[in-house]
Amino acid sequence: MNIEQARFNMIEQQIRPWDVLDQDVLNLLSVVKRENYVPAAYREIAFADLEVPLPAGEHMLFPRVEARILQELAVKKHETVLEIGAGSGYMAALLAHRARHVLTVDIKPELAELAKRNLAENGVTNAEVATGDGARGWPASAPYDVICVSGGLPVLPQEMLEQLKIGGRLAAFVGTAPVMKAQIITRVDEKQFRVADVFETYIEPLINAVQPPRFKF
Template identity: 35%
Template sequence: MGIDFEQLRKQMVEEQLVKRGIDDELVLEAFKKVKREKFLPENNKKYAYADGAQLIAAGQTISQPYIVAVMLEALEIEKTDSVLEIGTGSGYAAALLAEIAAEVYTIERIEELAVQAEELLKKLGYQNIKVKLGDGSLGWEEFAPYDSILVSAAAPYVPQKLIDQLSVGGKIVIPVGERNKVQRLKVITKKFNGKIKAKELEYVRFVPLIGKDSWR
C-alpha cells in the first residue's frame, strides 16, 4: 500500500497549522495545494508531513511546515504582490509563495539546489517563479522593489540591501541571531519616511545566511 500523501497533507494543515493559530486563508490554501513530498529526496518522502525540518540535498534542510506558515502569514502577502525569497533550498517555500503572490524571485547560493529547484518548479508548472544562483544577502536589484521579502536562513542582522529593495509599506521576515544557535524571527516593516519598524516573533533555528552582508 502506498502512502496517502493527500490525507497526510490535510492532516498537517489541520493539526500543525490551524490548531496552532494559523488562520490566513491564502496561506492555508497554499499549504493544501503544494505537495511537500515532491520537494524531498526519495528516502525522506515518507516524512513529508512530519512536524519538523527534514534533510534535503547538500546538507541543507526543508523547514518545519508550521514555521514556514508563521513566516508567510507575518508577511501578509496579497495576490498582486512581488516577493523575493532568500534561500531557495528545495523550492518548497517558493512554490507556496507562488500560490499566493503574483511574482516570486528566489535566490540560492548552492548550485546543486538552485538547479534542482528550478527544474522541479518548472516541472510542477510554476510560471511565476524566477530562480537565481547568487548571494542572497545582496538581494536581487533587477526586479526590486519587492512587496515582501522572505529570508529562509539566519543572519546576524538585517542586510541593508534587502531593506533598500523593499517597497514602502513592505515587510521582511528574517531569522536574526547567532550562527548555528537559536535565533528570533523578526518582522521588519518599511515606513513611509524610509525608517523601519521591527517586531519579534518566535524562536527558531535556521541554517546561516552566507554572504557578503551576512555570515562569511
C-alpha cells in the same frame, strides 16, 4: 502512507496550533503538494515536524515555520517577491500562488537547479530561480513588495532593507545561536521601519551572512 491523511494531520496537528489560522494559507497547503518538493528518499517524512534534508547539506524549513511566515507576510496578488534561499522551491511555490511574481535565489547551484526543476514540474510559471549570493539581497531586480529570507541572519543588512518598497514587508530569522527571532519588518517610509517579533526559533545562517561586529580590546 495515506498522503492526504498525512497532509491533513500536518495542517491540523502542527500548523494550526502554531497560530496559523488564515484559511487561505491552510487551503494553500493542500493545493501546493509538499511531497513533490521533497527529495524522493525522504518522501515518507514529507509532512513530519522536522527539517527534511536536501542536497548540498541543506534542509527544508519546518512546515509550521513556512506556514507561519506565509501568513505573516500576507502576500497580495499584485506583489513581487524576493526569496533568499531557494532550497527545493517549495516556499517559492507557496509564495508564487499568492504573488504576481517570485524571484528565488540560491548560492548553491545544485539547489537552484533542484528548485527550478521542481517549480517547472509542478506548473509554477510565475517564479524564476537565480544562482548567486543573496546574503545582502538582490539589488538587480529591486525594489520588492516582499522579501522572504529562508535562512538565518546574525545581522539584518541595511542594503536588504533598502530593497523594500514603501509598505513592503521582509521576513527574516535574526540573531545567533541558540535562539533567533522570526521578524516581520515593514517599511513605513524612506527612513523608518517597523519591526514585529513573531516567534523564536533557530535557523542555520545563510552562507556569507553579515556578521555582528567583533569587539577588539
